[in-house]
Structures are given as C-alpha cells and as structure tokens.
Amino acid sequence: MVLKAEPFVVNLGPVHPSTHGVFRLRATLDGEVVVNIEPVIGYLHRGIEKLAEGRTYTQNIPFTDRLDYLASMSNNLAYCLAVEKLAGITVPERGDYLRVIMAELQRLASHLIAVGAFLNDCGAFMTPILYMLREREKILDHFEMVSGQRLTYAYMRIGGVSQDIPEEFLPALGKFVAGMPGYIDEYDGLIKENEIFLARTKGVGILPKDLAINISASGPVLRASGVKWDIRKADPYSVYDRFEFDIPTGTAGDCYDRYRVRVEEMRQSVRILQQAMAQIPKGKVRTEIPLTFRPPVGEAYGHVEAPKGELGFYLVSDGSIAPYRFHCRAPSLINLTALRDMMIGWKVADAIIIFGSIDICMGEVDR
Amino acid sequence: MAIAGPITYYGTLPQVPPDWPGGFWGHWGTFVGIILVFVLTLVMGFIWVERRGIARFQARVGPNRVGPFGLLQPVADAIKVLLKEDIIPASGDKVVHWLAPVVAFVPVLLIFAVVPFWDGALLADLNIGILYVVAVSSLTTIGIFMAGWGSNNKYSLLGAMRAIAQVVSYEIPLVLSLVAVVLLAGSLSLNDIVRAQNIPFILLQPLGFFIFFLAACAEINRTPFDLLEAESEIVAGFHTEYSGMKFALFYLVEYAEAVAISAIIATLFLSGWRGPLLPPFLWFLLKVFAVFFLIFWVRSTIPRLRVDQVMAFAWKFLLPLAFLNLLITGVQVIVWQGVLPWPVIFVNLAIMVVLIVGWSSFFRLGGGRVEV
Numbered sequence: 001m002v003l004k005a006e007p008f009v010v011n012l013g014p015v016h017p018s019t020h021g022v023f024r025l026r027a028t029l030d031g032e033v034v035v036n037i038e039p040v041i042g043y044l045h046r047g048i049e050k051l052a053e054g055r056t057y058t059q060n061i062p063f064t065d066r067l068d069y070l071a072s073m074s075n076n077l078a079y080c081l082a083v084e085k086l087a088g089i090t091v092p093e094r095g096d097y098l099r100v101i102m103a104e105l106q107r108l109a110s111h112l113i114a115v116g117a118f119l120n121d122c123g124a125f126m127t128p129i130l131y132m133l134r135e136r137e138k139i140l141d142h143f144e145m146v147s148g149q150r151l152t153y154a155y156m157r158i159g160g161v162s163q164d165i166p167e168e169f170l171p172a173l174g175k176f177v178a179g180m181p182g183y184i185d186e187y188d189g190l191i192k193e194n195e196i197f198l199a200r201t202k203g204v205g206i207l208p209k210d211l212a213i214n215i216s217a218s219g220p221v222l223r224a225s226g227v228k229w230d231i232r233k234a235d236p237y238s239v240y241d242r243f244e245f246d247i248p249t250g251t252a253g254d255c256y257d258r259y260r261v262r263v264e265e266m267r268q269s270v271r272i273l274q275q276a277m278a279q280i281p282k283g284k285v286r287t288e289i290p291l292t293f294r295p296p297v298g299e300a301y302g303h304v305e306a307p308k309g310e311l312g313f314y315l316v317s318d319g320s321i322a323p324y325r326f327h328c329r330a331p332s333l334i335n336l337t338a339l340r341d342m343m344i345g346w347k348v349a350d351a352i353i354i355f356g357s358i359d360i361c362m363g364e365v366d367r
Numbered sequence: 368m369a370i371a372g373p374i375t376y377y378g379t380l381p382q383v384p385p386d387w388p389g390g391f392w393g394h395w396g397t398f399v400g401i402i403l404v405f406v407l408t409l410v411m412g413f414i415w416v417e418r419r420g421i422a423r424f425q426a427r428v429g430p431n432r433v434g435p436f437g438l439l440q441p442v443a444d445a446i447k448v449l450l451k452e453d454i455i456p457a458s459g460d461k462v463v464h465w466l467a468p469v470v471a472f473v474p475v476l477l478i479f480a481v482v483p484f485w486d487g488a489l490l491a492d493l494n495i496g497i498l499y500v501v502a503v504s505s506l507t508t509i510g511i512f513m514a515g516w517g518s519n520n521k522y523s524l525l526g527a528m529r530a531i532a533q534v535v536s537y538e539i540p541l542v543l544s545l546v547a548v549v550l551l552a553g554s555l556s557l558n559d560i561v562r563a564q565n566i567p568f569i570l571l572q573p574l575g576f577f578i579f580f581l582a583a584c585a586e587i588n589r590t591p592f593d594l595l596e597a598e599s600e601i602v603a604g605f606h607t608e609y610s611g612m613k614f615a616l617f618y619l620v621e622y623a624e625a626v627a628i629s630a631i632i633a634t635l636f637l638s639g640w641r642g643p644l645l646p647p648f649l650w651f652l653l654k655v656f657a658v659f660f661l662i663f664w665v666r667s668t669i670p671r672l673r674v675d676q677v678m679a680f681a682w683k684f685l686l687p688l689a690f691l692n693l694l695i696t697g698v699q700v701i702v703w704q705g706v707l708p709w710p711v712i713f714v715n716l717a718i719m720v721v722l723i724v725g726w727s728s729f730f731r732l733g734g735g736r737v738e739v
Contacts, residue, residue, distance in 0.1 A: 008521065010521045010522070010525075016602060017602060032525070032674055032675075119670065122670040122671065123590070123591070123593070123670045123671025123672075124668075124669065124670040124671075125421070125590055125666055125667055126421075126425060126667075127421075127424060127425050127667050127668065130425040130426055130427060131425070131426060134426055194669065194670070196591055196669050196670050196671070196672055197670055199672065199673075199676055200670060200671075200672070200673060200676075347673055347674060347675065348525070348601070349594075349671075349673045349674065350673065
C-alpha cells in the first residue's frame with residue numbers, strides 16, 4: 001500500500017493567537033513541515049502616509065504614535081528629528097536629554113514585550129510575558145507622569161518636548177533604573193539556560209549575515225546575525241555621542257541570538273539611562289516655533305535606532321504648512337522580508353517562533 | 368509477596384476492608400455516586416486550585432470575584448458555558464463531532480473505578496487493576512482523534528495527528544515503568560500495590576517515578592508536551608471547533624485526566640491512602656494534590672517542546688531508561704527475594720542520578736534540528 005500525502009494550505013491568521021496583530025500567513029504544509037509561505041499584509045492599513053499630507057507638521061506627531069504603538073516615543077523622536085533637519089531647528093540640551101531618556105525607556109518597554117511574546121510563542125504558559133508586563137507597567141507609569149498617556153504619548157514636539165518633567169520624575173526613574181538590572185537578571189536566569197528553550201531556538205531560523213545586509217534588515221535582527229550596526233553609534237543623533245554603551249551582537253543569527261541581543265540591549269539601555277540621569281542639565285526643554293510653521297522647500301531624512309530597527313522619516317516640503325510627501329521607513333516591514341528565507345523547511349512550531357523572534361508590530365507594517 | 372522491610376513507615380495496616388451494607392448493589396451504587404459527584408467536584412476544585420496557583424506563579428491574583436476567594440468561579444464558568452450556543456461546523460461529520468466529547472470523557476471517569484480511596488474502598492478491586500487503567504486511559508485518545516476528524520478543520524486535524532503519535536509513543540515507557548512497580552508489589556491490583564508499600568515506591572523506584580511522571584504528562588497532554596492544543600501554533604488544536612457544553616466537556620477531560628493521573632501516581636508511588644495520624648482518605652487526597660501541584664508547577668514554568676523533539680525524547684531517552692530500570696529492578700527483586708532492604712533506597716537514587724546524567728550527555732535535545 002502506498003500512502004498518498006499531499007501538502008495542504010493552512011491559514012495562520014489574520015485572527016490567530018501568535019500573529020502579533022492581524023498578520024496573515026498562508027502556509028503550505030507537508031505534514032508538519034512548512035514547504036511554502038505567502039505573507040498577506042494590509043489588514044491594518046490606515047493610509048497614514050497619505051493622511052499626513054493633509055495635516056500640519058505638528059498635527060502629524062500623533063500619527064507617528066500609531067505606527068509602532070509599542071514604541072511611540074521612538075516614532076515621535078524620528079519624526080521630530082526629520083522635521084528639525086528640514087527646517088534647521090536646534091533643540092535645547094535639556095530637551096535632548098529628555099528625548100534620550102524617553103527613547104531608552106521605550107526601548108526597554110518594547111524589548112520586554114518582544115521577549116515576553118517570543119517566549120509565549122515558544123509555549124511558555126504566559127509566565128514570562130506576565131513577569132515582563134510587570135516592569136513594562138512601571139515604565140508606562142513614568143510615561144504617564146510626563147505626558148499623561150500610557151500608550152500614545154505624543155510627548156515630543158518639533159524643537160524639543162511638549163513640557164518639562166515633573167519634579168518627582170527623576171527620583172522615581174532613579175529607583176526604577178536601580179532595580180531594573182536585577183529584574184533583567186531574573187528573567188535571563190530563568191530563560192537563558194533552559195534546556196527546552198535552547199532546543200527550540202538554537203540553530204532555528206538562521207538569517208545569514210550577507211542576506212541580512214542584502215535585505216537591509218536592521219535592529220536586533222541584523223545585529224543577531226553578527227553585523228555591528230547601530231544608528232546611535234553609526235550616525236549619532238540627539239546627544240547619543242555623549243554616552244558610553246556597547247552594541248551587543250550575535251554570531252549565528254538564529255532565534256536564540258535574537259533573544260540574547262534583545263536582553264543585552266536592555267542592559268545597555270539601563271546604562272544609558274544612568275548616564276543621562278547623571279548628566280541632565282537645567283534649562284529650557286523646547287525651542288519655540290511659529291504657530292504656522294512653514295519649513296523651507298526641500299527634503300530631509302531623519303532616522304533613529306528604534307527598538308525594532310532603523311526607523312526613518314523622509315519628508316519633502318513644498319514650503320506649505322503640510323508635508324508634500326511623508327514616507328516612513330518601517331523596520332518591521334523590512335525585517336519581515338526575510339521571513340520566507342528563514343521559515344521554509346522548518347516545522348510549524350518553528351515557523352511560529354521564527355516569526356515571533358523578528359518582533360514586528362502590525363501598526364508599523366501596514367501603516 | 369509483600370515487602371516487609373526493616374522500617375515500617377506507617378505502623379500496622381488496618382486489616383479488614385469495610386464491609387459494605389447492601390451487598391454488591393449497595394457497594395456499587397455508593398461508589399458510582401462517589402465517583403460521579405465527588406470526582407467531578409474534585410475536578411472543579413482542582414481547576415480553581417490550578418488557576419489560583421498559576422496566578423501566584425505569574426505575579427497576579429487570579430479569579431477572586433465569584434464567591435469567597437473566587438471559589439465559585441468554576442460554577443460560574445459552567446453556567447456560562449451551558450448557556451452558550453452549540454455550534455457544529457457545516458461541513459463537519461456531525462455524528463462523530465457529537466460523539467467525540469463523550470468518548471473522551473467516559474474513560475477518564477472509568478479510571479477511578481479501580482483507584483482505592485481507603486483500604487478496600489474502591490468500586491472494583493480488579494486483579495488486573497493496572498492493566499485496566501492503562502487500557503482505559505488510552506481510549507480518550509480516540510475521542511480526541513474523533514474531535515479532530517469530525518471538525519473538518521486543519522488545526523484540529525493537526526492537533527489530532529499529534530495526539531495519536533504522542534500517546535502511542537509515550538504509552539510504552541509508561542507501561543514499562545509500571546511493570547517495575549508490579550514486580551516489586553507482586554500484584555496488579557491497585558489496592559494490593561498500596562498494601563505492599565511499606566516503603567513508598569517513589570523511594571525504591573525513583574527512576575521509575577521519573578519516567579512514569581514524564582510519560583504521564585505526555586499522555587494527558589500537559590506542558591511541556593501540550594502539543595495537541597499548542598495555543599501559539601494551532602490555536603486550540605483538536606477542540607478548536609467546539610463550543611458550549613461540548614467544549615466544557617473537553618475542558619473537564621483535560622483536568623479530570625490530570626486528577627486521574629495524579630491519583631494513579633499517588634497510588635503507585637506515594638503509597639496511596641497510607642500514612643500516619645490522618646484518616647487514610649485525607650492522606651490520599653493530600654498526595655493527589657501534591658502530584659497535581661507538581662504538574663501545574665511544571666506547566667507554569669517551562670516552554671513547549673517541538674513535535675519531533677517530543678517523539679525523540681520518548682524513543683531515545685525514556686524508553687532505554689525504562690528498560691534499564693526494569694532490568695535493575697528485576698535483578699534486585701531476585702537478589703533480595705522480593706523483600707528489598709531499606710539501604711536499597713540510596714543505591715537506587717545513585718543509579719538514577721548516574722543514568723540520567725550519563726544518558727543526557729549522550730543524547731541532547733539542544734542544537735536545533737533533531738532528526739527522528
């Protein structure tokens with residue numbers, strides 16, 4: 001008797017527990033093995049790039065919040081940097097320091113979610129993500145203190161930040177930063193050497209160095225493949241050139257390295273926060289800009305090292321109050337292009353954790 | 368041949384099993400009542416215990432709104448689930464879909480027929496007790512496969528396929544570790560096995576307990592072997608297409624299986640109802656709870672294995688160890704004529720440590736792709 005087995009198509013998503021939003025993956029399976037995949041995106045498309053062409057430069061800041069809603073502060077920062085580059089505005093020193101503090105706190109929050117959700121994909125029953133949400137809550141409390149919001153902050157403005165921090169902020173932050181390395185050690189101690197976790201992630205979903213560069217991947221995905229590339233060092237913006245920190249890199253480019261890179265980056269973020277808190281000067285937090293703000297005709301590209309990779313905004317100004325073109329270089333979308341190369345040939349369970357290890361946010365992919 | 372070591376942990380045994388009033392039918396009726404009412408209540412209680420316990424592990428509170436300490440939460444859930452619409456997929460196999468929860472649920476209840484709650488207090492003291500447990504508990508898998516097939520859903524079918532592969536594989540180390548216990552006790556009847564445990568078999572059979580516990584976790588699809596309902600991969604696995612009371616039955620099966628396997632482990636390895644001071648029944652419950660606690664502790668701590676790793680673990684790790692364990696136990700039973708002296712405890716512990724450490728350096732899961 002000859003057993004006849006055919007590959008069959010399974011729809012993973014758009015409604016599925018581990019697609020991190022509304023991502024849809026049409027996977028062709030041969031038994032348990034993935035033989036082909038076809039990502040379908042666009043379920044969260046809101047036309048933000050087009051909408052932004054009808055709003056003033058300042059009105060566009062809340063739009064950027066809604067791109068990668070797990071890292072709104074970084075989005076604010078990238079956009080504001082682009083506009084400032086376009087109009088030649090300088091930011092007061094205190095404003096720059098506040099921006100760095102917020103961006104690094106945001107990196108911590110985003111990586112906590114990324115690692116927690118990744119462990120959830122590996123099948124750990126909610127425990128890691130709940131531990132990590134505990135610390136993320138504390139970070140959100142700090143954001144609430146400065147901006148009044150917990151998810152979409154719109155805290156940064158063109159020329160600085162919207163308002164100075166309340167006086168209880170820095171002591172509270174100091175307490176948090178002092179405790180955070182202990183929490184990171186706690187997670188890492190539970191996960192790093194776990195035999196099952198190693199068995200699931202080591203050597204799984206390898207993204208080779210040359211391929212990572214060719215698809216212009218960025219962020220932890222690129223660094224896990226062994227490329228030492230971080231915009232904070234390669235093209236320092238804001239006041240990042242004044243801080244001392246390392247760029248953690250992986251060697252194999254597998255899911256385990258991507259996890260390691262994120263955890264190490266969290267440690268580096270804590271280091272930056274400590275230095276920024278010690279150095280922060282007094283003074284103004286914002287350069288005033290005219291109410292009807294019209295940048296000169298021209299174009300500018302401002303980019304930052306967002307938690308998920310290089311986040312850039314390309315703005316073209318025709319001299320009016322609204323941008324003529326507003327383009328967002330979303331790291332999630334570009335990192336996602338490696339999905340097919342990483343996934344094919346692995347089992348369904350691996351496909352899920354490979355997808356989780358890229359750490360995408362659909363708000364940013366679909367825009 | 369019972370084992371009478373130099374140390375008797377629990378004093379003298381109560382000699383006479385209770386003589387049930389009303390003869391056969393009185394006995395039968397009482398125990399069917401106990402199993403139906405008591406076991407189901409116990410399962411509901413354990414659902415609450417697990418939810419609260421896991422909540423503590425996860426730095427949160429858990430259900431605490433319905434009744435004192437949220438004790439009525441399972442009741443509230445049951446009422447909610449009863450009022451839900453019962454959906455059968457249009458292209459599903461309706462009869463199979465309808466029958467599946469029943470086929471899965473009944474065998475779990477049947478297991479309790481041979482579990483002694485007290486000396487001689489059990490529905491049927493079968494002289495093939497363990498064999499009955501092994502045979503009946505496997506039937507649940509048929510219900511799970513029926514659910515996967517009848518739903519006409521790809522996730523369900525994937526889950527069902529995984530279930531069959533997993534249960535068939537893990538049955539073998541499970542039964543082999545049972546045989547070692549039977550060799551020690553000299554009987555297949557669960558009540559006689561408890562009576563033979565002057566030293567709890569977990570001490571004489573540490574490796575056997577280890578193998579049995581892992582294989583049982585795989586049998587009842589608990590983490591790290593919960594592949595067939597792997598939420599992050601195949602949504603809810605075989606019961607994706609179930610709603611209402613039929614879903615609730617599958618949910619009950621999951622926990623009833625856990626309670627049943629805890630009861631079996633408590634009986635085989637932790638000396639069942641025996642213990643000092645407290646009434647035997649309470650001892651039994653305590654031991655069941657201890658094993659159940661271990662099961663959900665594992666669940667809230669470690670991630671899931673991949674399907675090929677699960678199979679490799681059964682065939683390359685548990686099976687050889689189970690054979691070695693059986694061989695060692697057999698030799699020991701022959702050498703000491705069935706009466707194992709207590710220093711054997713330390714010998715066996717040492718053997719277990721050496722075997723596990725040795726075998727794990729020889730066979731590693733790490734390093735990615737494991738070919739089966």
